[in-house]
């Protein structure tokens with residue numbers, strides 16, 4: 001007897017679906033949380049998530065840890081992500097507090113969150129259009145799968161006002177978000193059914209004048225290690 005074919009599943013699909021639902025419900029109608037009206041991506045913005053002293057302190061920390069950014073995909077050209085980045089010390093109480101505030105906003109367990117990464121762009125630096133989710137057909141996937149699996153939500157906060165350039169462009173959606181100090185962006189990298197959402201394609205457009213500082217926290221589907 002032959003069994004009927006199982007429905008096609010993508011890695012971590014059920015967990016991605018569940019995390020989409022959890023965060024969607026948590027953010028719905030929450031004061032200060034603005035749902036950006038775009039289809040088909042769940043994108044939220046929160047103004048003044050960080051105060052100016054926190055932003056300044058994070059910028060200084062980024063200056064200490066920032067190194068040329070690395071990428072998984074070795075076949076990208078060297079101008080793909082030209083910013084400098086580095087993980088902030090998760091054991092630093094100040095960093096831990098901010099990290100936990102983001103976890104609490106999303107209502108997800110802290111253990112699925114990666115370490116907060118800081119990033120600095122100087123004039124001419126950019127992060128070309130990419131998805132934050134992992135391509136599960138690539139060789140890096142087996143390692144990432146063991147380190148917590150697919151990425152679910154992205155949280156990204158702007159830490160300073162950029163003199164010119166540096167918007168975050170969702171290139172498929174056709175929208176750009178200008179850096180606003182202290183504002184936090186959140187988006188679901190998956191579709192409601194748990195498949196990766198291709199329309200989350202986004203870029204850090206080149207800074208033209210001044211510098212741009214951001215922190216990013218990516219959430220997995222399982223304990224990150």
Ligand SMILES: O=C(O)CCC(=O)C(=O)O
Pocket residue numbers: 119127132156166167168169202203204205214216
């Ligand atoms: O800098 C930006 O606006 C986007 C950053 C980004 O996409 C990332 O760090 O994954």
Ligand SMILES: [Fe+2]
Pocket residue numbers: 130131132202
């Ligand atoms: Fe990204």
